[in-house]
Amino acid sequence: MWGFNEDFPFVRKGIQFMLVSIIFLIIIGLGSDEFYGVMGKNNYVTIHLLMEILIIVVTMSISIQTWLISPFILSNRGLYVGALFLTFSFIEIAHALTYKGMPFFITESTPYAATWFYMFGRLLLSIGSLFIYFIKEKEIKLIDRWFIYSLPFVITISCFVVLYAPTPVLPPLMIEGEGPTNLKNTLQYIAITLQMVIMVLLLKNFKKAPKIIFLLLGSSIYLILSDILFTIYLDVYDIKNFIGHIFELGAFYLLFRAIYYSSIEKPFQQLVATQAHLENSREKMHFMAYHNEITNLPNERFLMESLKRDLYIAKSQKAILAIGIERIAAIKASLGSTYADQMISLIAQRLKSVLPEKYLLCMLREDYFVVYIDEVSNTQQLTQLSQQLQLVMEETFQIQHFSLNSQLNIGIALFPTDSHREEELIRFALYAMHEAQKTPTRIRFYESSLSHETTERLLLENDLHDALDNQELFLEYQPQLDLRTGQIKSVEALVRWQHPKKGWISPGVFIPIAEESGLIIPIGQWVLETACKQVKSWEAAGLPPIKVAVNLSLGQLFQQNLVEIIHHVLEKTQLEPKYLQLEITESMTIHIDHMTMILHKLKALGVTIAVDDFGTGYSSLSYLKDFPIDCLKIDRSFVQKIQSNTTDKALVDMILSMAKHLQLKVVAEGIEEVEQLSYLLESQCDTVQGFLFSKPVPPNILLENYQTLHNDAKNILDSITASKV
CATH class of the missing domain: 3.30.70.270 (Reverse transcriptase/Diguanylate cyclase domain)
Incomplete structure (x- = not known):
């Protein structure tokens, strides 16, 4: 769509100029008799000659301008436009030289040759414009300029041959004292019709080049007005003849403006705009080079x-x-x-x-x-x-x-x-x-002293980026013993890192690094999928179904697609959801709104939810009723001092009692002594895990020693029972 805001002054001036022209035409038309010969009959030849010279200058300028830019824009349409106006210039020169009252030129000057030269030029202009409009634009060779610009000479010579034949070939178009003949008026109306067709074609393409087409439309209107005046004037002294020439000159001036704008002014404006854009881009690039794009702060x-x-x-x-x-x-x-x-x-x-x-x-x-x-x-x-x-x-x-x-x-x-x-x-x-x-x-x-410590930490973070791809990470599984059945029904998956140069890296060292760097997200997903695959692998090897507990980091819980990821892993590994337990830490429950939503979605998958390290972190305890939790895991720090510290003993009792009333399962971590197990057994704890039964072991060791682990657990439980008898 045309940008009316930026082009409005131009449009306004154009419309005002046309309205003034039409008003001027009406005034002249109403008082044409009073203006007959107003400039003096002896002066009309000179006035006409000046008008024709101006028309010739304008049309010749169009032709020369097109010729000069043609080496840079090798367009067949552009060259044909230049050749058309060069032809019109030559014919207009012939018209001026043969006008009545001019000196001897080939023959005595009469309205016959002058009128026919005018009509040749006028029809040629409309027919040529239509021809150029309908031809397909294409690039041509530089040498083709000479061939196309030779056509005006051929056409002009042909006109001279026809008009100056020994015997007149064409009938007269103008009879002195009577005005234009019917033939001239007919040809003039044909020119008007052709010009109106051109206007319709221009209007159809208005959006493509509005300013240029606006000028061309104005030119067409002026040409049509001049055509109308040239059909009704009586003789050369009639004011309508003079005004017709003014409109004709105005039409060619607008044509010149349109071509000048399209070939020189518009490209120049585009060049200026491009330069301004480049300068603006340079400033933006300089700003971007020295500033952060998120905050716009210096970088x-x-x-x-x-x-x-x-x-x-x-x-x-x-x-x-x-x-x-x-x-x-x-x-x-x-x-x-x-x-x-x-x-x-x-x-x-x-x-x-x-x-x-x-x-x-x-x-x-x-x-x-x-x-x-x-x-x-x-x-x-x-x-x-x-x-x-x-x-x-x-x-x-x-x-x-x-x-x-x-x-x-x-x-x-x-x-x-x-x-x-x-x-x-x-x-x-x-x-x-x-x-x-x-x-x-x-x-x-x-x-x-910080330099060495920090350097080591940064190097470790850098190595952790490659640990997953290099298969340096692996899982160990710590069995969890169901105290009611004496069976190993679940395990906790624990990630380990064997560095190729530094050896075994403690999870207490690399897990915080992974959480700070964001690597906990891909590592956590790998742990989840690997653990689920392992459970299915044990099942295929003949072990009974085992539930695997996998820890979730805070970063994972804020993943927008966490539920979809877990659902995909369960489908991919074909593990039933009830055999996967997801463990969150108590400190995560501070984000209660988000956690409530995400845990309910996870629960809907069919997995179980446990709170790890219960009692050590932030807690309002209100989350126990809001979250869909299945299990509480008592932190090892409470269990290890259960015999020596009355406060820890009271806390364990409170957790067990609270879990019982809330119908939650309880897992006690860090069981290392028989006395600890005995107390938890007496307190009706559901499940325990710790070194007393087994340290975390590779999956193949757990498979090979599964029955041995059961036998050892049975012996420990039997010894506790026997000691109480």
Whole structure:
């Protein structure tokens, strides 16, 4: 659609000009008798000649302009347009030279030749325009220009041959004193009809090039008006003849404007717009090169250049604060980049609201910020600022239907105390940031001892990325004994890592790294699928059905497609849902709204839900009635002190009693002594697991020793029963 807003001034001026022309025409038409010969009969030849010269100049300009641009735009249509107006120019010259009153040219000047030259040119213009419209546009060779531009000479010579034959071939078109003949009027009406056809064709294509077609339509209207005037004037002194020439000149001027606009003005405007766009793109590219696209904060390149420029100007103490966003990687892996990006953006806004404008806040990578402070009076100032930054994070982030929380781990490196180099300052601040999560305040200043520890941790994180692909991770299974039947009916799947160089890596070391980096998502899915496959493998080997317990991380629980993933795994492994138990930690229950929804969906699959490490984390206990929980697992820290610590004993009794009233199963972890088992057996605990029966073992060992494990368990239970008799 035409952009009327930007082209409105042009359209308005064009319409105003046409309205003025039509009003002028009406005034002249009503008073044509009064204006007859108004300019003096002796002056009409000169006036006519001036008008014709202007028409020739305009049409010749169109032809020359088309010729000059043709080497760059080798279009057959463009060349035919130029050849058409060159032909018209030649015929118009002949018309001017043969006009009545002009000096001798081949023969005495009479209306006969002049009128026929005009009519040849007029018909040629309409017929040629239609021809050019209907031919298929294609690219032509440079040499074809000469052939096409030779046609005007052939056509003009042919007109001269016909009109100056010894015996007149054509009848006259104008009779002095009487005006145009019927033949002339008929030819003029044919020209009008052809011009109206051209207008219809132009209107059909109006949307393709509105401004150009608007000019062409205006030209057509002026040509039609001139045609009408040329059918009703009496002789050369009639004012209608003069006005007809003015309209004809106006028509060619508009034609010239249309061609000039399409071939020169419009390409130039496009070039200017392109240059402006390129300049704007350069500015945007420069901004993007030095700013983070999520937060629009300065990025690492900007920070490094600022440090190189400003760090050594003054001798005052300066500081780099590295601010880590806890759980952002897990949120990204579970909920997706959109949620993570929105949260990062909101965190950036909160940080900016606290930091003074003179401090430089930058976004480095996707999960931490850096603050450059160019003047530090004392370390207490930095501690207070860090506490303020942490304080604004306490309010929950509401992102769509999720309520998300996060904490900041802040590491601080000082210039010149810790380093004189900008790269080291940033790296040392990051080291301190990684270690800050181990401190209660989550704020830590850099110390030289941190470099080795942090380097080792980062190397371990890097190796963990490849551990899954390199099959370095494996599962062990710890049997769980049903105290009512004395049978092993379930096992807990536990992930292990055998590093190719560093050997066995404790889960207590690599699991937190996996959770912080987001790797817990793919690792958790692998554990789930591997455990389900193993249960089916044991069943195929002849073991009775065994339920497998798999731990879910907080990151997994926030995966939008977690339910679909588990459903897919169950279908893929053909494991009945009742033989899969999903375990959550008590600290996860703080996200009560989301957990309620997701656990009900998981429960609908047919799996069982257990709360691991019960009693050690956050708990309002209200979740026990809201969540579809089947089982509570008593943490090993309570069980191990069950004989020596009365508080732990009371807690175990309370958990067992509460579970009984809520009709929940109870699993006690960490059973290592017979006395512990005896107490739990007497307290009617449902299931136990621990080293007393078996440590976590590879799947093949459990298969081979399944009966032996049962026999050992039976002997232990029998000994307890015998001791009570």
